[in-house]
Amino acid sequence: MAVKSLRWKIFILFLLAVFAAPCSVAAQVNLEYSVKAAFVLNFLRYVTFENANDPSRVILCVVGEDEALAAFAPLREKSVNELQIEIVENPRHAGECMALFVTAAAEEGSRKLIESVRGKGVLLIGESPGFAARGGCIELTEEGKRIRFSINLKTARSEKLSISSRLLQLAKVVDE
Amino acid sequence: MTTLYFRLCGPAALRLRALFFAAFLILLPARTAAETPEDTAALFDLSIEQLMSIEVYSVSKKDEPLAKASAAVFVLTAEDLRRSGALSVPEALRLVPGLHVAQLDNSTWSVSSRGFNGVFSNKLLVLVDGRSVYNPIFSGVYWNALDISLENIERIEVIRGPGGTLWGANAVNGVIDIITKHTAKTAGSYLAFGGGSEERAFAEARQGNVWEGGGFRAGIRAYHRDAAKLPPEIGIGDAYDETEGGSANFRLDSELSAGETLFFAGDLKRFKEDSLVRFEDSTAAAAFLPARRFGDHQEASLQGKYHRRMANGDELSLQAFYAWYERDDFTVRQEAQTYDLELQHSLQPVSGHTLSWGAGFRRVEDHFQDAAIVQSPDPRKSYDLFSGFVQDEVALRGNQLRLILGTKLEHHTFTGFEPQPNVRLIWNPDEGSSLWAAYSRAIRSPARYNDSLNIRAGSFEALPGRRLTTILLGDEQIDSEKLNAYEVGWRQRLSGELQLDLATFLFDYSDLESIRFESPRIEPPLNGSAPFLPARWVNGASAVSYGGELTLTWSPVSYWRLQGGYSALELEMEFQEGAGGIQDEGEQTVEQQLVLRSLLNLSESVEIDALLRFVDSISQPRVDDYAELDLRVGWRPYRQLELAVSGRNLLAESHREFGEPFFGPLGTLRQRAVYAVAKLRF
Numbered sequence: 001m002a003v004k005s006l007r008w009k010i011f012i013l014f015l016l017a018v019f020a021a022p023c024s025v026a027a028q029v030n031l032e033y034s035v036k037a038a039f040v041l042n043f044l045r046y047v048t049f050e051n052a053n054d055p056s057r058v059i060l061c062v063v064g065e066d067e068a069l070a071a072f073a074p075l076r077e078k079s080v081n082e083l084q085i086e087i088v089e090n091p092r093h094a095g096e097c098m099a100l101f102v103t104a105a106a107e108e109g110s111r112k113l114i115e116s117v118r119g120k121g122v123l124l125i126g127e128s129p130g131f132a133a134r135g136g137c138i139e140l141t142e143e144g145k146r147i148r149f150s151i152n153l154k155t156a157r158s159e160k161l162s163i164s165s166r167l168l169q170l171a172k173v174v175d176e
Numbered sequence: 177m178t179t180l181y182f183r184l185c186g187p188a189a190l191r192l193r194a195l196f197f198a199a200f201l202i203l204l205p206a207r208t209a210a211e212t213p214e215d216t217a218a219l220f221d222l223s224i225e226q227l228m229s230i231e232v233y234s235v236s237k238k239d240e241p242l243a244k245a246s247a248a249v250f251v252l253t254a255e256d257l258r259r260s261g262a263l264s265v266p267e268a269l270r271l272v273p274g275l276h277v278a279q280l281d282n283s284t285w286s287v288s289s290r291g292f293n294g295v296f297s298n299k300l301l302v303l304v305d306g307r308s309v310y311n312p313i314f315s316g317v318y319w320n321a322l323d324i325s326l327e328n329i330e331r332i333e334v335i336r337g338p339g340g341t342l343w344g345a346n347a348v349n350g351v352i353d354i355i356t357k358h359t360a361k362t363a364g365s366y367l368a369f370g371g372g373s374e375e376r377a378f379a380e381a382r383q384g385n386v387w388e389g390g391g392f393r394a395g396i397r398a399y400h401r402d403a404a405k406l407p408p409e410i411g412i413g414d415a416y417d418e419t420e421g422g423s424a425n426f427r428l429d430s431e432l433s434a435g436e437t438l439f440f441a442g443d444l445k446r447f448k449e450d451s452l453v454r455f456e457d458s459t460a461a462a463a464f465l466p467a468r469r470f471g472d473h474q475e476a477s478l479q480g481k482y483h484r485r486m487a488n489g490d491e492l493s494l495q496a497f498y499a500w501y502e503r504d505d506f507t508v509r510q511e512a513q514t515y516d517l518e519l520q521h522s523l524q525p526v527s528g529h530t531l532s533w534g535a536g537f538r539r540v541e542d543h544f545q546d547a548a549i550v551q552s553p554d555p556r557k558s559y560d561l562f563s564g565f566v567q568d569e570v571a572l573r574g575n576q577l578r579l580i581l582g583t584k585l586e587h588h589t590f591t592g593f594e595p596q597p598n599v600r601l602i603w604n605p606d607e608g609s610s611l612w613a614a615y616s617r618a619i620r621s622p623a624r625y626n627d628s629l630n631i632r633a634g635s636f637e638a639l640p641g642r643r644l645t646t647i648l649l650g651d652e653q654i655d656s657e658k659l660n661a662y663e664v665g666w667r668q669r670l671s672g673e674l675q676l677d678l679a680t681f682l683f684d685y686s687d688l689e690s691i692r693f694e695s696p697r698i699e700p701p702l703n704g705s706a707p708f709l710p711a712r713w714v715n716g717a718s719a720v721s722y723g724g725e726l727t728l729t730w731s732p733v734s735y736w737r738l739q740g741g742y743s744a745l746e747l748e749m750e751f752q753e754g755a756g757g758i759q760d761e762g763e764q765t766v767e768q769q770l771v772l773r774s775l776l777n778l779s780e781s782v783e784i785d786a787l788l789r790f791v792d793s794i795s796q797p798r799v800d801d802y803a804e805l806d807l808r809v810g811w812r813p814y815r816q817l818e819l820a821v822s823g824r825n826l827l828a829e830s831h832r833e834f835g836e837p838f839f840g841p842l843g844t845l846r847q848r849a850v851y852a853v854a855k856l857r858f
Contacts, residue, residue, distance in 0.1 A: 038227050
């Protein structure tokens with residue numbers, strides 16, 4: 001009895017595995033995303049949004065798994081130029097986002113969302129390798145055990161984002 | 177597959193084949209996280225330059241953290257805990273390859289690493305945020321009293337093997353460190369409730385708030401568990417071990433300035449721990465009387481920690497805790513308080529060296545009142561532990577090779593000075609591989625029961641036709657148990673998705689606790705005047721054990737993760753002439769175990785998780801091998817709501833996991849259980 005039912009269960013598991021829609025196993029991250037969230041906070045402070053449709057609010061959209069969302073959540077308590085930050089988690093539409101952070105795991109599934117913000121003055125931040133080269137504005141990368149970032153100046157210009165020289169000094173600049 | 181010599185027979189062997197049919201081989205998400213992100217809130221006040229200097233333990237790079245550890249380490253993350261469906265810490269530890277987790281009755285667990293299991297498994301140190309929950313009276317852990325919400329746990333780090341140099345006495349066969357979440361991660365409200373068969377009802381609530389530079393949370397929880405059944409050879413029907421309990425806890429984090437943090441945490445717990453106990457009395461007509469034990473356990477703890485990370489990378493921490501508990505039933509009535517203070521400092525005096533040193537003081541004060549099983553000629557006692565350690569980590573050949581040298585020196589009231597040195601060497605020839613080797617010495621301090629408690633341990637036919645009660649007598653002459661340990665390990669990333677972790681060990685124990693019988697006596701060390709057979713604790717045994725654990729982690733696709741571990745162990749125990757085991761502790765060892773785990777995301781919101789485990793037999797007291805399966809289906813229709821149904825022990829109606837201890841509750845059968853849970857976050 002037990003043996004049969006076990007086989008059956010395992011078989012079902014295999015079927016599920018094969019036919020399941022791809023989605024990511026939630027990342028088990030803590031410090032990494034917290035540090036990235038702190039970077040993003042600094043980016044918001046050193047970027048001037050010339051095109052912001054509502055300059056009275058700072059809306060940061062975060063697309064990713066729970067661990068990333070949890071790391072960004074404390075930013076709600078922070079402010080940028082005395083404006084309280086609002087966090088929108090996994091938005092369906094990017095309409096309100098001033099900045100958008102996408103985790104590497106969530107990027108593939110968020111293609112449409114990412115494309116939808118192009119040309120709307122949104123600061124697009126990612127972490128997957130080549131994110132900036134593919135047209136993202138800022139890419140957080142890892143070097144050794146530390147976090148670095150690259151900025152795509154062409155994207156910044158076309159999105160009418162002016163980036164402070166302080167950031168540019170520390171960044172690896174991608175200009176293509 | 178056939179190279180795994182499972183000595184399983186009958187149905188278990190069939191199940192084993194079924195298991196291999198599944199061929200989900202295995203894996204282990206071994207990641208160590210040596211750096212605690214205790215001050216994530218502080219990160220938001222750092223400049224970009226400061227952020228760029230922070231070392232991040234990336235979990236996305238599966239091999240990187242592992243490559244740093246020169247010990248057999250396994251980490252359970254918050255996500256692992258959530259998806260295990262487990263309701264308690266010991267239950268969650270079943271996921272850890274190489275740990276033997278056995279539940280004796282509804283409220284009694286035994287957990288061991290690399291052999292020597294027992295209800296008072298005395299060679300495994302357990303800490304909660306650095307606070308020891310190892311009980312110095314019975315030298316074990318009251319697992320049931322470790323009533324922590326799994327939702328509050330950031331991760332559980334499990335080290336198999338000795339950790340005496342850093343952790344001190346009793347970190348002989350392993351260390352389990354439970355790290356709770358920073359309050360920055362528990363902002364908002366959380367409510368969970370559920371119930372089912374066996375786990376009749378459970379509920380918890382938590383509220384958290386964060387502010388600039390700090391956070392607070394408070395939570396309460398309660399549970400009620402149904403009574404289990406007795407094994408047929410002992411009796412029929414109910415084992416009267418239903419249990420219920422409740423607890424409240426809080427944590428406060430505060431950031432004093434950049435890099436300077438303070439946290440306080442505390443809890444209050446109370447639970448009922450009923451069971452049947454074997455109460456033998458040579459004066460009674462029947463040698464064996466199962467007696468109902470109505471247990472009441474209460475405890476409270478308060479801890480605080482100051483941590484400072486200086487701009488040059490030096491770290492300083494100061495920690496203090498107070499803990500109190502009282503346990504009361506007719507077999508034992510005890511109360512104890514612990515005061516503890518610890519200081520740690522790490523610095524880089526010269527390039528290539530990381531020097532850590534620390535000092536600590538602990539005082540335990542206990543009080544016993546006479547009870548039927550445990551009595552003390554010395555009802556109040558206090559004992560002190562002074563400790564200091566120093567360790568240097570040297571980077572050689574440009575970080576490819578690292579050497580760790582250190583020692584702990586402790587002074588305990590019962591035994592005097594005890595050094596616990598270690599030497600570790602780790603070689604990372606490339607990114608994905610590491611080889612490590614270690615020698616270490618660890619000790620297990622005598623417990624209060626070894627020193628000065630009298631325990632009525634059952635009766636023997638000492639004279640023809642005459643049964644005499646054996647009474648275990650504490651002896652102040654008893655010394656520490658010692659271990660010299662040799663370990664070698666290898667970790668390799670075989671491909672992007674497959675990782676291997678192998679750890680092997682040779683342990684050489686001496687001065688192990690054992691007992692020596694003396695001539696029957698009449699003068700009463702316990703109430704009453706019946707003749708009894710005294711047995712005294714002596715350091716009369718030695719043992720050699722060797723074995724290893726192999727773990728593999730495999731993520732064939734992004735939405736499916738498999739993990740598994742196989743462990744094998746041989747243990748030979750030898751007694752000096754005249755000495756023996758009250759129960760042959762060395763025999764209470766599970767020689768082989770296999771754990772297979774599957775975590776599958778069926779869609780964005782549906783998860784299906786399975787845990788299969790095979791546990792070898794225990795020879796004395798006899799427990800058969802068994803195979804069991806736990807399944808969980810979780811569904812998150814909204815971000816705020818999680819619903820899950822878990823099935824536990826699904827393969828058989830019931831099984832036994834552990835034999836009876838020499839005193840304490842009767843073992844009961846673990847039964848199939850199904851329960852549902854709803855969790856709300858808002």
